[in-house]
Amino acid sequence: MSPPELARPWKTFKGDILHCILMVTAERVAEILEGYDDLVIATVCSHSSLQIFHGARAEGFKTLGIAIKERPRLYDAFPAARPDSFLVVDSYDDLPRRAAELVEMNAVTVPHGSFVEYMGSEAFSQFEVPTFGNRRVIEWEADREKQRIWILSAGVDMPAKIERPDKIDRPVFVKYHGAKGGRGSFIAKNYDEFLEHIDKSLPYAIQEYVIGTRYYIHYFYSPLEVDGYTLSKGHLELLGVDRRDESNIDEMYKLGAQESLKKLGIYPTFIVTGNIPTVLRESLLPTALDMGERVVEKSIELFGGMIGPFCLETIVTDQLDFKVFEVSTRIVAGTNLYISGSPYSELLEPGMSTGRRIAREIRVAREKGRLLEVLT
Numbered sequence: 254m255s256p257p258e259l260a261r262p263w264k265t266f267k268g269d270i271l272h273c274i275l276m277v278t279a280e281r282v283a284e285i286l287e288g289y290d291d292l293v294i295a296t297v298c299s300h301s302s303l304q305i306f307h308g309a310r311a312e313g314f315k316t317l318g319i320a321i322k323e324r325p326r327l328y329d330a331f332p333a334a335r336p337d338s339f340l341v342v343d344s345y346d347d348l349p350r351r352a353a354e355l356v357e358m359n360a361v362t363v364p365h366g367s368f369v370e371y372m373g374s375e376a377f378s379q380f381e382v383p384t385f386g387n388r389r390v391i392e393w394e395a396d397r398e399k400q401r402i403w404i405l406s407a408g409v410d411m412p413a414k415i416e417r418p419d420k421i422d423r424p425v426f427v428k429y430h431g432a433k434g435g436r437g438s439f440i441a442k443n444y445d446e447f448l449e450h451i452d453k454s455l456p457y458a459i460q461e462y463v464i465g466t467r468y469y470i471h472y473f474y475s476p477l478e479v480d481g482y483t484l485s486k487g488h489l490e491l492l493g494v495d496r497r498d499e500s501n502i503d504e505m506y507k508l509g510a511q512e513s514l515k516k517l518g519i520y521p522t523f524i525v526t527g528n529i530p531t532v533l534r535e536s537l538l539p540t541a542l543d544m545g546e547r548v549v550e551k552s553i554e555l556f557g558g559m560i561g562p563f564c565l566e567t568i569v570t571d572q573l574d575f576k577v578f579e580v581s582t583r584i585v586a587g588t589n590l591y592i593s594g595s596p597y598s599e600l601l602e603p604g605m606s607t608g609r610r611i612a613r614e615i616r617v618a619r620e621k622g623r624l625l626e627v628l629t
């Protein structure tokens with residue numbers, strides 16, 4: 254089996270200037286791995302790091318915490334998830350310069366939302382440390398237009414896109430490209446409300462506002478497995494479902510209706526503050542699996558496959574239709590609920606978290622001599 258296609262540069266715009274991003278090549282990753290006498294699982298101390306370290310340890314790996322500015326005390330409170338060692342860097346911008354040290358320590362990095370968001374997708378693409386997953390996915394995730402092409406061409410439904418703000422004819426949700434955790438997103442019911450809130454210096458997308466219930470579905474795609482819920486190559490797992498707690502939208506109703514609160518200058522915001530466990534109505538599970546399958550199959554076709562954990566962020570309408578409003582292409586923080594397994598992962602292997610599943614994949618790939626299929 255061939256490794257994911259890697260070396261092709263991807264193109265993006267910075268202002269009006271076409272910008273070419275050269276990713277770390279498969280050859281370079283192979284060369285680095287040849288110099289390793291062990292594998293150490295490393296990640297930035299944030300987001301889902303407790304789970305990643307805990308899972309890596311359960312699979313027999315040494316772990317390394319990348320800390321910004323100082324060694325965090327957090328892990329002293331949770332010793333079963335404390336990394337074996339730390340690399341303290343000045344800032345996320347400092348990380349590329351520290352790549353050689355990480356290689357020296359035999360590090361394999363596990364990306365999570367904060368890692369990629371704060372380091373920046375461009376710097377992360379070029380970061381010369383072997384990384385779990387296919388970094389080419391970033392090109393398709395970071396640009397909301399490309400993400401839309403990917404999901405819709407996979408045959409998975411999304412909220413309708415409103416092409417121009419002056420064409421807003423129903424409640425819409427406006428989001429900025431790459432923005433994570435709901436920061437900056439807003440609801441507008443007409444063009445005037447759009448103008449009131451928009452920051453036109455940032456690229457944005459306008460979606461119809463879908464009314465329904467939200468489910469964040471955690472999947473894992475393994476290109477190595479041959480049993481279970483098999484795809485054209487590898488297999489798909491459904492490891493859990495969560496719902497996000499968002500401040501202040503989730504609680505503002507206690508003060509009154511949104512419209513009357515606006516008169517007091519209080520507007521809804523969508524900042525994620527926590528996660529709630531949930532399960533899907535069982536009759537929705539076949540569709541949930543089918544959507545995951547389609548999105549992975551399309552990713553194989555478009556860029557060599559989205560390897561490892563990902564999440565479809567969905568709204569289910571009262572017609573029981575799923576609308577996917579976003580895909581997160583790596584471990585999501587909602588999986589932190591299931592460090593000791595979820596109602597779904599329990600049926601695959603008791604006690605399996607997404608963090609541990611990542612470490613398992615790396616371990617199996619190493620045993621089979623197939624590391625280059627899961628690391629880029």
Ligand code: AMP
Binds near residue numbers: 435
């Ligand atoms: P996002 O910025 O895409 O992460 O979305 C932040 C939050 O906004 C989500 O968790 C949902 O609560 C909500 N949301 C996003 N897109 C839509 C949509 N099209 N319709 C309704 N709510 C949405």
